[in-house]
Amino acid sequence: MATFTGIRVDASVDQTVTTAELDGSDMLRSLYSSIGCERIETIELSGGIDAIFDEEGKLTGAEPNDLASAVALVLGFRFLPGDYIAGPVVFLGYTDEGDHVSLTEDQKRAILRAVVIAKG
Secondary structure: OOEEEEEEEOOOOOOOEEEEEEEHHHHHHHHHHHHOOOOEEEEEEHHHEEEEEEOOOOOOOOOEOHHHHHHHHHOOOOOOOOOOOEOOEEEEEEOOOOOEEOOOHHHHHHHHHHHHHHHO
């Protein structure tokens, strides 16, 4: 079993940032389990990083994830006015073919720098 490593940001009040270990042999199911959803949405950020979250989070009442939304902004994503990410987020790398892979050390540093900037 291939294990892919990402970074998970909770939407809870304490905005916990943890390592996400995902089963690469069944990535979709592993993402569903980590995020706690049945449908995922992916947004492409700079540096070959994807932010993956619950596509229906806003509809199901998931908490706004202010930290992950701010990290996405720092990493180059532009939301429509008033838009945000709701619920937990997993950040992963991706290949030229669009397959998700573990974050590189540089990508991990970029995300953690963005967390520091976002927390001010």
